[in-house]
Amino acid sequence: MAIKAGDTSRDARSRKPYRLLSISVSPYCELVRWVLEKASVPYQETCSVPVLHFFANKCKGGGIDVPLFISNEVTLTEARQTIEYIDSRVPPALMLYPSDSALNTETQRLLDVFFAKLITSVSSFSYSYCLPEKALLMPVITYKAPSWQTCLVDRFYSKFRARMEQSLPAGMHLIDGFRKTIEEVFTEVDGLLKDGRPFLLGDQLTIADISFAAMTGPLLAPNNYGSPLPDPLRIPEPMRVFAESLRSRPAGRHALKLYREHRPRPQLEIDHHPASTTPESRLSYLKSRLIACATGSPVQLKVFAWLRKHKPVCMLGKTVIISRDADVREALARNTEFTIAEINAPNMLRLNGPFFLGMDASETYTREQGDTRKVIKPDESQLITAIAKKHCQALVNAALPIGRIDMVSNLARPAAARFIAEYFGVPGQSETRLMYWMRSLFYDLFINLNNDRSIQISAEIAFRELGPYLLDLIAERRKLAKKGQVGADFLSRMVDMQVKKQISLDDDGIRRNISGLIVGALDTTNKVSTSVVNLLLDHPDWLSQAKAVVDDEIAFRHLCFDVLRFDTMATVMRRYARNDIDIAGVRIPQGSNVFVATGSAMFDESAFPDPQSIKTDRPLDRYLHFGDGMHRCFGEYVNRIQVPIIVGSVVRLPNVRKHSTLLFDGPFPDQFVLAFDAQPAK
Numbered sequence: 001m002a003i004k005a006g007d008t009s010r011d012a013r014s015r016k017p018y019r020l021l022s023i024s025v026s027p028y029c030e031l032v033r034w035v036l037e038k039a040s041v042p043y044q045e046t047c048s049v050p051v052l053h054f055f056a057n058k059c060k061g062g063g064i065d066v067p068l069f070i071s072n073e074v075t076l077t078e079a080r081q082t083i084e085y086i087d088s089r090v091p092p093a094l095m096l097y098p099s100d101s102a103l104n105t106e107t108q109r110l111l112d113v114f115f116a117k118l119i120t121s122v123s124s125f126s127y128s129y130c131l132p133e134k135a136l137l138m139p140v141i142t143y144k145a146p147s148w149q150t151c152l153v154d155r156f157y158s159k160f161r162a163r164m165e166q167s168l169p170a171g172m173h174l175i176d177g178f179r180k181t182i183e184e185v186f187t188e189v190d191g192l193l194k195d196g197r198p199f200l201l202g203d204q205l206t207i208a209d210i211s212f213a214a215m216t217g218p219l220l221a222p223n224n225y226g227s228p229l230p231d232p233l234r235i236p237e238p239m240r241v242f243a244e245s246l247r248s249r250p251a252g253r254h255a256l257k258l259y260r261e262h263r264p265r266p267q268l269e270i271d272h273h274p275a276s277t278t279p280e281s282r283l284s285y286l287k288s289r290l291i292a293c294a295t296g297s298p299v300q301l302k303v304f305a306w307l308r309k310h311k312p313v314c315m316l317g318k319t320v321i322i323s324r325d326a327d328v329r330e331a332l333a334r335n336t337e338f339t340i341a342e343i344n345a346p347n348m349l350r351l352n353g354p355f356f357l358g359m360d361a362s363e364t365y366t367r368e369q370g371d372t373r374k375v376i377k378p379d380e381s382q383l384i385t386a387i388a389k390k391h392c393q394a395l396v397n398a399a400l401p402i403g404r405i406d407m408v409s410n411l412a413r414p415a416a417a418r419f420i421a422e423y424f425g426v427p428g429q430s431e432t433r434l435m436y437w438m439r440s441l442f443y444d445l446f447i448n449l450n451n452d453r454s455i456q457i458s459a460e461i462a463f464r465e466l467g468p469y470l471l472d473l474i475a476e477r478r479k480l481a482k483k484g485q486v487g488a489d490f491l492s493r494m495v496d497m498q499v500k501k502q503i504s505l506d507d508d509g510i511r512r513n514i515s516g517l518i519v520g521a522l523d524t525t526n527k528v529s530t531s532v533v534n535l536l537l538d539h540p541d542w543l544s545q546a547k548a549v550v551d552d553e554i555a556f557r558h559l560c561f562d563v564l565r566f567d568t569m570a571t572v573m574r575r576y577a578r579n580d581i582d583i584a585g586v587r588i589p590q591g592s593n594v595f596v597a598t599g600s601a602m603f604d605e606s607a608f609p610d611p612q613s614i615k616t617d618r619p620l621d622r623y624l625h626f627g628d629g630m631h632r633c634f635g636e637y638v639n640r641i642q643v644p645i646i647v648g649s650v651v652r653l654p655n656v657r658k659h660s661t662l663l664f665d666g667p668f669p670d671q672f673v674l675a676f677d678a679q680p681a682k
Ligand code: HEM
Pocket: 356, 357, 358, 369, 516, 517, 518, 520, 521, 522, 524, 525, 528, 569, 570, 573, 574, 625, 626, 627, 628, 630, 631, 632, 633, 634, 635, 636, 638, 639, 643
């Protein structure tokens, strides 16, 4: 059966977070909330009164089951499917389903038991006692529900009660059956815990523990259940006595302990996706997209073609555009005349402190860039390949049964974030926060040409968190390095080299350089991979060419970077004319803003013969996607591997095609849902 599509529309400010349509007190909803909050996955919850929830669900393609879960890829109606969907997309360290196959089988068995026996018995048992007590139940079932629903259920409570008793089913005549089933499950769980293990499957907290705790929550009444429960002092005596007996059993104590020690605090309510940065209204979004379309790659490429032919060094007052390949390379090589400090340093100093992408040729540049480069080992490509492949494969695998993947938010962006976590050794307070930091800093440092204050504020908030976070991380890694425990990640190795005095950077120097590296590593990778896939899907002949060479690592890498010429990330490198400079027979006056059009050079026939066709034999070093000269991208050794891996994982999807248009958060791709023929996960 095909899985229902999600909702790809945009929020007022950005792509939508996951949404839950719920009955707040329902253990199914509590379970999904716990799984989301445990992994710090942002979501919005809309609560309804039981019975009336059906109308809200129906409008969004659901039925009677709660929660109805909506992402941009899917709409899911079953809690079990929902927790699997969420878990398979979170960073590996936060996954609740064990990767070990024997443990996984046992987890699934326990879930079968809990879902089949426990959840309905607990709900039906509790409602059987509480439904007759309107005053006891009303605050519970109307929590966060719209006021019209509260009024309606208050006015017609007896009808509501009858409907509930019928559909659950619930009623005093059924109590003994529910009690027996609950006790059976508790006996099984007591048995598992008999050997003193901390969790149901041993030493590892799994989804089985969390499911058990969430499903028994309405009876055991832990203090921090994610929604108000009936007042324990006012619940009917037999229910209270039964709940007390369960609380005192090993299984009950286990569930309460899980609540005390592992139930995260509820998330703050959000009104837009917290990994997005654009403080925009719908109107300003449309305006910026209109400008982006009018000035996007296809238009720029036409303008560049004209400039190359008629005005290769084009001066408009103090703005200069250099568009021919030879002149572009010459300008980037003449780095003492076409300088970068005037362009990049002010913002870098305001936020991060000095970083070599904001420095001109100097002893400091050579030392800092050199110290950073010393960390890269000769066989680094194996580590990069392994990390990039692992995360891409896991993310694509999660999407296979669904037949849809958001190439941005469920592939390129998390793959790049997980790469930063594992390769650079900086996971961030959460993946969402890391994404927010990286995007807002990159936006302000390199693309905030008008010094928009709201973009600056986002970056300042991000930097105030990132700076101390990195210093703590460095201190931690040094403690480990001094004990001889050095991780394989870049930061650990850098700190170890500092301890061994192989580099001269102090802690703040390491912080400045690591943050400079990672800021350049996330949304760049996302943008480039998304652009290549977008271009391939728009050009069936290029896509066929890509499919034909996808398993040939070298040819596919060339193809990706050749396609990228049609929508490269940075079409110009910005420089400042420190003196009057002559180039290609034209005098550029001192103080000019120079746009060195690398995006144009890659269509210059003298360097890229037959530039409109896609070729797999152009030398990689000729491409200018990563700049040229002394500031040529430090991360090129990463991008050459990571970008083709991300793109390749999409190209391999059977019958891959666009499902929705590409949405942006400011200049950054934010959502791009693709469809393909679903197949079982590997
Ligand atoms: C596909 C992704 C990427 C693209 C398109 C890209 C693009 C660029 C470009 C165009 C420049 C030159 C800027 C200029 O000359 O004004 C540059 C420089 C730089 N990039 Fe990247 N980059 C990417 C990924 C990365 C990664 C993963 C890292 C981290 C390892 C990184 C770190 C840097 C650094 C440190 C510089 C400055 C180099 C210097 O000044 O010596 N970039 N990048």
